[in-house]
Amino acid sequence: GNSVTQMEGPVTLSEEAFLTINCTYTATGYPSLFWYVQYPGEGLQLLLKATKADDKGSNKGFEATYRKETTSFHLEKGSVQVSDSAVYFCALSETAAGNKLTFGGGTRVLVKP
Amino acid sequence: EAGVTQFPSHSVIEKGQTVTLRCDPISGHDNLYWYRRVMGKEIKFLLHFVKESKQDESGMPNNRFLAERTGGTYSTLKVQPAELEDSGVYFCASSQGLGQLNTEAFFGQGTRLTVV
Numbered sequence: 605g606n607s608v609t610q611m612e613g614p615v616t617l618s619e620e621a622f623l624t625i626n627c628t629y630t631a632t633g634y635p636s637l638f639w640y641v642q643y644p645g646e647g648l649q650l651l652l653k654a655t656k657a658d659d660k661g662s663n664k665g666f667e668a669t670y671r672k673e674t675t676s677f678h679l680e681k682g683s684v685q686v687s688d689s690a691v692y693f694c695a696l697s698e699t700a701a702g703n704k705l706t707f708g709g710g711t712r713v714l715v716k717p
Numbered sequence: 718e719a720g721v722t723q724f725p726s727h728s729v730i731e732k733g734q735t736v737t738l739r740c741d742p743i744s745g746h747d748n749l750y751w752y753r754r755v756m757g758k759e760i761k762f763l764l765h766f767v768k769e770s771k772q773d774e775s776g777m778p779n780n781r782f783l784a785e786r787t788g789g790t791y792s793t794l795k796v797q798p799a800e801l802e803d804s805g806v807y808f809c810a811s812s813q814g815l816g817q818l819n820t821e822a823f824f825g826q827g828t829r830l831t832v833v
Contacts, residue, residue: 608759640824647721648760648808648824693760702773703812703820704750707760 606631606701610694610708617684617715625679625711627668627694635696637661637670637677638705642691651679651692684715719743721825723809729831735797738828742791742811748772749792750812750822751784755805763807766792799832806830 610627617623629635639651639661652661657672666681677694694708722741730736742749751763763782764774768789777784781800786792796803806829810822 645826647826648810650821650823653821695760702765702767703748703822704762704765704773704776705752705760705810705822706762707752709759710754710757 606696606706608694608696608706608708610711613712615711615713619686619715619717620683623681623684625692627677627708629675629696631696633698633700635698638695639668639679640693640695686715686717689713689715721809721811721823723825723828725828727829729833730799732801732832733798736799736830738794738807740792740809740825743823746811746813748812749786750810751794752808753805801832804830804832
């Protein structure tokens with residue numbers, strides 16, 4: 605079956621630091637890959653996505669590249685802000701499976717001023 | 718346009734009681750999904766409705782959980798009787814269409830269920 609593994613947190617950073625959250629996946633088919641973010645007190649929001657190998661998703665300064673050869677989709681941001689403090693979830697879905705999402709365990713990120 | 722709405726936002730019940738969670742998807746979204754996150758672990762799929770039909774209920778943990786989607790609109794998830802291990806955050810999500818590549822799922826804020 606499908607699975608997603610992401611680095612455990614919490615990750616504590618200073619403002620303007622570089623952020624990387626590792627994510628690797630196992631899938632039976634050709635999944636699409638996602639990063640969701642949950643800010644304090646809010647629901648899950650789609651941060652970015654990539655639908656095929658070598659695609660790069662980007663949003664709000666975050667980037668992730670779909671690497672089929674390493675089955676990875678690592679999330680990066682060059683300069684984090686306090687407002688980036690949240691829980692980040694890596695996920696995959698397959699159209700053949702009704703687009704249901706398989707999530708990683710989530711990584712809590714805390715950015716200190 | 719209203720997003721996905723879940724009721725209640727929090728619920729505390731005693732073991733053995735019944736709780737019903739409700740989800741109102743975005744209007745016009747055929748797909749409705751239930752997920753839950755238990756004890757800070759990964760978010761796990763429970764089931765998927767397409768309109769009023771259950772497309773996939775492979776993630777439902779046991780027969781104490783019953784989901785319905787009346788008329789293909791809102792959905793309810795009933796837990797009866799609740800057990801301690803049912804505590805967690807239950808998320809609902811909705812999306813347009815079926816068979817469309819990577820149609821975005823929009824999530825509600827979740828219902829935090831605590832069974833004591």
